Amino acid sequence: xSGSSVPAGEGAAPRVVIVGAGFxxxxxxxxLRRAPARVSVVDRSNHHLFQPLLYQVxxxxxxxxxxxxxxxxVLRRQANTEVxxxxxxxxxxxxRRVLTSQGALPYxxxxxxxxxxxxxxxxxxxxxxAPGLKSIADATSIRQRILIAFEKAEVESDPARRRDLLTxxxxxxxxxxxxxxxxxxxxxxxxxxxxxxxxxxxxxxxxLLEAGPRILAAFPEDLARGARKALGRLxxxxxxxxxxxxxxxxxxxxxxxxxxxxxxxxxxxxAASPLGRWLGAEMDRAGRVKxxxxxxxxxxPEVFVIGDLASCAGENGAPLPGVAxxxxxxxxxxxxxxxxxxxxxxxxxxxxxxxYRDQGNLATVGRKFAIADxxxxxxxxxxxxxxxxxxxxxxxxxxxxxxxxxxxxAWAYMTFQKGARLITTLQPEVGSPGAGAAxxxxxxxxxG
Amino acid sequence: xSGSSVPAGEGAAPRVVIVGAGFxxxxxxxxLRRAPARVSVVDRSNHHLFQPLLYQVxxxxxxxxxxxxxxxxVLRRQANTEVxxxxxxxxxxxxRRVLTSQGALPYxxxxxxxxxxxxxxxxxxxxxxAPGLKSIADATSIRQRILIAFEKAEVESDPARRRDLLTxxxxxxxxxxxxxxxxxxxxxxxxxxxxxxxxxxxxxxxxLLEAGPRILAAFPEDLARGARKALGRLxxxxxxxxxxxxxxxxxxxxxxxxxxxxxxxxxxxxAASPLGRWLGAEMDRAGRVKxxxxxxxxxxPEVFVIGDLASCAGENGAPLPGVAxxxxxxxxxxxxxxxxxxxxxxxxxxxxxxxYRDQGNLATVGRKFAIADxxxxxxxxxxxxxxxxxxxxxxxxxxxxxxxxxxxxAWAYMTFQKGARLITTLQPEVGSPGAGAAxxxxxxxxxG
Numbered sequence: 001x002s003g004s005s006v007p008a009g010e011g012a013a014p015r016v017v018i019v020g021a022g023f024x025x026x027x028x029x030x031x032l033r034r035a036p037a038r039v040s041v042v043d044r045s046n047h048h049l050f051q052p053l054l055y056q057v058x059x060x061x062x063x064x065x066x067x068x069x070x071x072x073x074v075l076r077r078q079a080n081t082e083v084x085x086x087x088x089x090x091x092x093x094x095x096r097r098v099l100t101s102q103g104a105l106p107y108x109x110x111x112x113x114x115x116x117x118x119x120x121x122x123x124x125x126x127x128x129x130a131p132g133l134k135s136i137a138d139a140t141s142i143r144q145r146i147l148i149a150f151e152k153a154e155v156e157s158d159p160a161r162r163r164d165l166l167t168x169x170x171x172x173x174x175x176x177x178x179x180x181x182x183x184x185x186x187x188x189x190x191x192x193x194x195x196x197x198x199x200x201x202x203x204x205x206x207x208l209l210e211a212g213p214r215i216l217a218a219f220p221e222d223l224a225r226g227a228r229k230a231l232g233r234l235x236x237x238x239x240x241x242x243x244x245x246x247x248x249x250x251x252x253x254x255x256x257x258x259x260x261x262x263x264x265x266x267x268x269x270x271a272a273s274p275l276g277r278w279l280g281a282e283m284d285r286a287g288r289v290k291x292x293x294x295x296x297x298x299x300x301p302e303v304f305v306i307g308d309l310a311s312c313a314g315e316n317g318a319p320l321p322g323v324a325x326x327x328x329x330x331x332x333x334x335x336x337x338x339x340x341x342x343x344x345x346x347x348x349x350x351x352x353x354x355x356y357r358d359q360g361n362l363a364t365v366g367r368k369f370a371i372a373d374x375x376x377x378x379x380x381x382x383x384x385x386x387x388x389x390x391x392x393x394x395x396x397x398x399x400x401x402x403x404x405x406x407x408x409x410a411w412a413y414m415t416f417q418k419g420a421r422l423i424t425t426l427q428p429e430v431g432s433p434g435a436g437a438a439x440x441x442x443x444x445x446x447x448g
Numbered sequence: 449x450s451g452s453s454v455p456a457g458e459g460a461a462p463r464v465v466i467v468g469a470g471f472x473x474x475x476x477x478x479x480l481r482r483a484p485a486r487v488s489v490v491d492r493s494n495h496h497l498f499q500p501l502l503y504q505v506x507x508x509x510x511x512x513x514x515x516x517x518x519x520x521x522v523l524r525r526q527a528n529t530e531v532x533x534x535x536x537x538x539x540x541x542x543x544r545r546v547l548t549s550q551g552a553l554p555y556x557x558x559x560x561x562x563x564x565x566x567x568x569x570x571x572x573x574x575x576x577x578a579p580g581l582k583s584i585a586d587a588t589s590i591r592q593r594i595l596i597a598f599e600k601a602e603v604e605s606d607p608a609r610r611r612d613l614l615t616x617x618x619x620x621x622x623x624x625x626x627x628x629x630x631x632x633x634x635x636x637x638x639x640x641x642x643x644x645x646x647x648x649x650x651x652x653x654x655x656l657l658e659a660g661p662r663i664l665a666a667f668p669e670d671l672a673r674g675a676r677k678a679l680g681r682l683x684x685x686x687x688x689x690x691x692x693x694x695x696x697x698x699x700x701x702x703x704x705x706x707x708x709x710x711x712x713x714x715x716x717x718x719a720a721s722p723l724g725r726w727l728g729a730e731m732d733r734a735g736r737v738k739x740x741x742x743x744x745x746x747x748x749p750e751v752f753v754i755g756d757l758a759s760c761a762g763e764n765g766a767p768l769p770g771v772a773x774x775x776x777x778x779x780x781x782x783x784x785x786x787x788x789x790x791x792x793x794x795x796x797x798x799x800x801x802x803x804y805r806d807q808g809n810l811a812t813v814g815r816k817f818a819i820a821d822x823x824x825x826x827x828x829x830x831x832x833x834x835x836x837x838x839x840x841x842x843x844x845x846x847x848x849x850x851x852x853x854x855x856x857x858a859w860a861y862m863t864f865q866k867g868a869r870l871i872t873t874l875q876p877e878v879g880s881p882g883a884g885a886a887x888x889x890x891x892x893x894x895x896g
Binding site: 064072083 | 493494495511512513514516518520521524525530531532533534550551584595599602603640642643644645646855868869870871
């Protein structure tokens with residue numbers, strides 16, 4: 001279709017285009033609901049994802065729909081806003097247009113919030129064997145890998161191959177890596193403990209590899225030490241100073257040693273989405289766009305970059321962390337700046353610089369341990385977990401999700417069960433000749 | 449691995465192999481929990497599926513995990529039973545072995561319960577364009593097709609193409625087709641009603657095509673007529689005597705007329721799983737194995753066939769319908785027969801013939817209308833829907849599922865929302881250049 005035919009709302013109000021409906025983009029869109037502007041939210045996915053809980057989908061504790069809401073549903077009552085499910089394929093800064101798979105979107109103000117993914121440090125070939133955890137598709141495919149590894153181990157007679165099937169390697173000792181490792185440990189030692197006849201899920205070996213001197217570098221040392229102990233109790237082996245030198249279908253190579261594993265998950269490094277490059281602006285080593293204190297792109301006062309895509313210095317001069325609260329506060333800040341302008345303020349009037357209010361930092365290990373860092377106040381253990389639970393329930397967008405997730409957690413907590421242990425498609429790796437067969441064909445039950 | 453290394457339980461007790469963990473196979477397995485036998489349940493999937501509600505996953509009302517439970521979880525406490533996730537690739541009747549992708553399984557008694565899929569009446573090429581609804585993978589891919597059709601229509605400027613995108617065709621006027629059509633009508637007229645800016649979801653045209661003289665042939669005529677009226681209220685157009693002559697990516701051809709549609713779902717006909725052929729036994733036109741009144745395969749007293757795979761005459765001589773209650777009762781019956789034998793009864797002692805206790809027949813149209821046929825008692829409308837709801841909640845295996853599904857339904861009922869409206873992978877059909885990109889790469893937000 002032609003670009004002009006992509007609707008950008010009626011009337012003559014200024015057009016604001018937001019690329020990305022993550023925490024940053026969605027916060028900006030919602031904060032613009034009363035602004036005299038025509039807002040377009042572009043995302044290649046139809047849903048906003050509550051990413052901090054994605055690891056729970058990957059470990060079968062939650063269903064995708066529990067942590068995702070359709071973007072249209074969130075913004076349906078916002079008359080000045082439209083949602084476009086499309087892939088952004090380029091930027092026309094001179095012509096002030098965003099080029100998408102569905103045509104071009106003209107803008108007066110542009111907010112880029114396309115986030116980041118994991119960084120394979122130049123070894124993009126590793127991604128096939130060690131997927132990252134960013135989308136629901138990632139989570140369900142990692143869930144599939146983990147569950148199938150146990151299924152294959154159950155029928156594997158060769159001890160070495162069985163050991164590799166029951167070895168799970170997580171690369172990256174940040175919050176995601178720690179939470180994922182803890183959840184896999186829990187899955188192996190509780191939910192699956194009595195499900196198999198020929199293996200004990202307790203035979204599972206879970207390795208968390210961190211290149212740095214310690215895990216959870218963003219947390220105070222004492223809290224990180226507590227988290228490491230808690231991981232140990234769940235059977236997770238933590239290795240620091242472990243730089244990955246190779247990844248293939250048979251495992252990883254660390255410090256010259258090969259570790260055989262059929263399930264490797266990547267949670268290391270940060271690489272901003274390539275969108276930044278099209279800006280031609282200065283970027284940091286992770287590909288984040290260096291923005292001013294007003295989150296504008298130098299030379300383009302009408303273009304803002306927020307969230308994981310932005311490299312923005314905090315009070316102490318260090319760049320702000322790539323966490324949801326930063327993205328959300330930046331989204332609301334940018335929305336305020338734009339709303340002020342479209343309400344007729346001088347375009348060259350310089351807004352107050354963005355100030356990040358740190359609300360603290362949380363990470364959980366399994367179902368009864370978490371660490372919480374609120375500056376002076378530090379919590380650890382069960383109390384920390386309760387705080388973590390309350391905060392996450394509260395932050396989940398949409399009452400329905402909160403309620404359902406709470407019930408699932410309560411149930412999982414009482415029964416040690418995991419509710420979403422589904423292998424939805426039989427992968428060729430299962431060594432099944434019928435794997436490629438069309439659904440319903442071949443010797444499978446209706447339930448197949 | 450070698451066949452012998454496939455574990456079939458310890459000890460010298462007779463070996464019972466059950467192929468398929470649908471309603472029939474799982475009922476048989478549970479009924480054998482106290483029998484002095486070593487039971488192996490083989491399924492190519494890791495979960496038992498509550499198929500009567502699969503259409504609700506396809507229409508975004510429920511998540512896959514709400515209607516599926518891991519087979520291992522259901523049977524975990526059953527010490528004499530093991531679960532094998534494998535594809536059956538052949539039968540060695542002389543050697544009494546089931547050949548699977550994971551090796552051979554020797555048996556003393558064999559229960560075949562691999563069910564049926566839809567029948568494309570020789571036009572298997574149609575399946576690509578008109579998928580059936582049998583597995584969770586089917587359901588999520590149909591959900592994806594439906595949601596993407598609305599997304600594409602929202603940005604489509606050509607009226608004809610937009611009309612085709614908003615035309616949904618369901619082939620087959622049985623319970624599945626009727627329930628699916630009703631659910632799509634509801635989705636279009638409630639959940640999506642106010643989500644789009646450039647189309648009205650009410651523009652959606654939903655066509656239910658039935659080759660026979662009327663829909664719901666298994667129900668009394670007056671109930672079927674009521675269901676048809678209810679479908680009309682949801683905007684579903686029912687055409688009877690409509691034989692499909694062609695299906696392609698652009699729609700269907702019916703009675704010489706081409707109906708443009710980008711979303712065609714197949715719910716017509718029954719074709720038993722090919723497993724039956726390997727028996728070399730007599731089959732009916734649908735490929736179901738003709739079994740005696742004791743559900744044994746003629747000439748093979750140690751082989752039983754149950755559920756949709758079996759063609760078994762009822763009291764009136766007509767073959768029993770392919771519904772869950774038949775399969776479950778047959779599963780329990782066969783388990784009783786086998787348990788009696790392994791407890792030492794004469795092998796040539798002929799058991800009581802199988803007798804099906806008809807518990808009635810239910811079908812629902814949308815969220816407040818259903819028909820219920822209990823012989824003398826017939827219900828229709830909201831009361832029928834309440835009965836339908838109670839019956840289905842009750843029958844869902846596992847308390848957790850029951851509770852969650854009830855809450856989701858209550859929520860959907862109060863808010864008209866659909867909770868699982870997720871497009872988890874961007875399909876090439878969306879015409880997105882980035883569709884094939886690896887997760888996390890390309891200009892997409894973390895939530896993408």
